[in-house]
Amino acid sequence: MPDIYDVIVVGGGNAALCAALSAREHGARVVVLERAPEDKRGGNSAYTGGGFRMVHTGVETVRSVVPDLSEGEIANTDFGAYSAEEYLDDLGRVTQWYCDPDLAEAVVRNSTETVQWLHGRGVRFVPRFGRYAFKHEGRFKFFGGTVVEAAGGGRGLVQAEYTAAQKHGIEVRYGAQAIALIRGRGGIQGVRIVANGEEEELRSRAVVLASGGFEANREWRTRYLGPGWDIAKVRGTRYNTGDGIRMALDVGAQAYGQWSGCHSVSWERYAPDFGELDRPIVASRNGYPFSIMVNGEGKRFVDEGADFRNYTYAKYGRIVLEQPGSYAWHVFDSQVEHLLHEEYRSKGTTKVQADTLEELVARMEDVNPPEFLRTVREYNASIRRDVPFNPNVKDGRSTVGLAIPKSNWANAIEKPPYSAYAVTCGITFTFGGLKIDTTTQVLDIADAPLPGLYAAGELVGGLFYYNYPGSSGLMAGAVFGRIAGREAAKYAKQ
Numbered sequence: 103m104p105d106i107y108d109v110i111v112v113g114g115g116n117a118a119l120c121a122a123l124s125a126r127e128h129g130a131r132v133v134v135l136e137r138a139p140e141d142k143r144g145g146n147s148a149y150t151g152g153g154f155r156m157v158h159t160g161v162e163t164v165r166s167v168v169p170d171l172s173e174g175e176i177a178n179t180d181f182g183a184y185s186a187e188e189y190l191d192d193l194g195r196v197t198q199w200y201c202d203p204d205l206a207e208a209v210v211r212n213s214t215e216t217v218q219w220l221h222g223r224g225v226r227f228v229p230r231f232g233r234y235a236f237k238h239e240g241r242f243k244f245f246g247g248t249v250v251e252a253a254g255g256g257r258g259l260v261q262a263e264y265t266a267a268q269k270h271g272i273e274v275r276y277g278a279q280a281i282a283l284i285r286g287r288g289g290i291q292g293v294r295i296v297a298n299g300e301e302e303e304l305r306s307r308a309v310v311l312a313s314g315g316f317e318a319n320r321e322w323r324t325r326y327l328g329p330g331w332d333i334a335k336v337r338g339t340r341y342n343t344g345d346g347i348r349m350a351l352d353v354g355a356q357a358y359g360q361w362s363g364c365h366s367v368s369w370e371r372y373a374p375d376f377g378e379l380d381r382p383i384v385a386s387r388n389g390y391p392f393s394i395m396v397n398g399e400g401k402r403f404v405d406e407g408a409d410f411r412n413y414t415y416a417k418y419g420r421i422v423l424e425q426p427g428s429y430a431w432h433v434f435d436s437q438v439e440h441l442l443h444e445e446y447r448s449k450g451t452t453k454v455q456a457d458t459l460e461e462l463v464a465r466m467e468d469v470n471p472p473e474f475l476r477t478v479r480e481y482n483a484s485i486r487r488d489v490p491f492n493p494n495v496k497d498g499r500s501t502v503g504l505a506i507p508k509s510n511w512a513n514a515i516e517k518p519p520y521s522a523y524a525v526t527c528g529i530t531f532t533f534g535g536l537k538i539d540t541t542t543q544v545l546d547i548a549d550a551p552l553p554g555l556y557a558a559g560e561l562v563g564g565l566f567y568y569n570y571p572g573s574s575g576l577m578a579g580a581v582f583g584r585i586a587g588r589e590a591a592k593y594a595k596q
């Protein structure tokens with residue numbers, strides 16, 4: 103008789119590890135199948151900044167997961183508060199109200215408790231100073247809904263989760279690629295894998311799929327996201343090729359969510375094709391709300407200051423991809439250069455600098471100089487200079503009368519030295535996937551559960567459409583991973 107696990111978890115990122123820890127906590131014998139080798143484990147989760155978007159009431163909630171918050175930090179910080187209603191509203195608003203309300207409700211209502219649960223399993227959290235709170239007049243003020251991140255970012259998160267898995271006796275197989283689900287009379291009863299070039303069958307009473315989206319699959323990107331997506335850069339892991347989604351569709355699961363949509367950002371133009379695990383966000387270019395973005399024709403094409411970065415960055419990659427040649431430049435002057443994160447200064451950044459705009463554009467590869475100079479002139483002349491610039495709030499310092507407005511942070515490009523950074527589109531993860539119910543059971547086309555099959559993480563469809571509120575991916579993966587582990591364990595024990 104072959105070994106029978108209670109629960110097989112497919113994938114080795116945040117959603118998978120939450121599922122494994124939770125299933126184990128509920129008494130299940132668990133194996134985690136990670137396609138990547140051990141030194142590349144952790145999927146996109148390992149590439150993240152580790153941010154979790156949770157409901158919070160300010161310093162009390164932050165303290166519950168950051169117990170060593172110092173008195174000085176408390177005195178100098180306004181954490182604000184983020185209610186369940188605001189979270190639901192953000193999810194609805196940025197997804198143009200397509201977001202599945204039941205799934206959204208489950209993520210939001212379980213968010214705080216799930217971060218506390220992770221903290222209880224050894225994940226350390228720290229406040230997100232820097233990226234989500236600028237110091238203004240001596241005080242940090244958080245904006246955009248996210249206040250904590252895992253210590254050590256995504257790598258720290260994944261490391262802590264694997265340490266917990268080991269401590270709780272969870273088996274992990276690296277280099278094990280799941281290729282198919284095994285169906286028996288009662289439902290899903292295992293997984294076919296390829297390990298060391300050989301096929302094997304692993305038997306179980308339940309399976310949790312948590313193997314990410316299809317962002318690293320060039321062919322599927324082109325097929326589902328559309329023409330041009332084959333050349334997008336992949337920000338994270340190369341192992342998320344949609345296997346879990348395909349395996350579930352093959353046994354009758356329902357495709358759900360926005361299959362033509364994805365999370366994509368401004369990314370270093372000449373970055374490698376896939377992410378670099380040692381330098382995960384080095385190619386990020388998130389300072390654009392303080393810039394003007396121009397395309398090769400020298401024209402602006404998007405409202406750079408429409409909202410906080412956290413609510414626009416995930417949809418602006420697509421807009422860059424749609425520009426002629428699929429590139430753009432972020433242009434700053436010296437008044438805002440200090441607001442740019444360190445990745446703008448990292449090795450491998452395509453940057454040009456000059457003391458005049460004429461010299462600057464001469465150095466900006468593939469940009470039309472007369473049009474660029476006209477764009478800057480018109481933009482500078484359109485700014486409401488009576489409104490003060492403030493990076494911590496939507497300051498309303500906007501342009502007036504431009505065909506493409508800039509709604510906030512309209513800083514004139516007028517104080518040399520000027521700088522410009524070349525970007526293209528970097529894809530983060532895909533939005534389409536499987537349909538689950540709020541207990542994470544995978545549903546078939548008649549909305550009936552496929553017995554023994556659960557799913558969590560990026561491969562779940564229905565949460566994100568067109569856009570995404572920053573730091574909801576890890577949160578959703580943790581919430582549904584935790585539920586999936588519990589439900590799969592309960593099912594296995596029946």
Ligand SMILES: Cc1cc2nc3c(=O)[nH]c(=O)nc-3n(C[C@H](O)[C@H](O)[C@H](O)COP(=O)(O)OP(=O)(O)OC[C@H]3O[C@@H](n4cnc5c(N)ncnc54)[C@H](O)[C@@H]3O)c2cc1C
Pocket residue numbers: 112113114115116117118135136137138143144145146147148149150151152153154155278279280281312313314315337338339341342343344345346377382383530531558559560561572573574575576577579
């Ligand atoms: C650069 C970057 C920064 C980000 N920053 C943040 C952030 O700060 N906050 C946030 O919330 N989100 C962030 N995200 C998004 C976040 O990464 C995802 O939402 C989240 O990590 C998804 O977790 P997951 O477990 O579903 O998938 P992943 O972490 O991608 O895990 C999928 C796993 O499945 C494995 N796998 C794939 N196919 C198979 C197979 N056939 N068999 C076995 N295993 C398989 C992979 O190797 C991987 O281990 C960021 C993403 C990137 C790329």
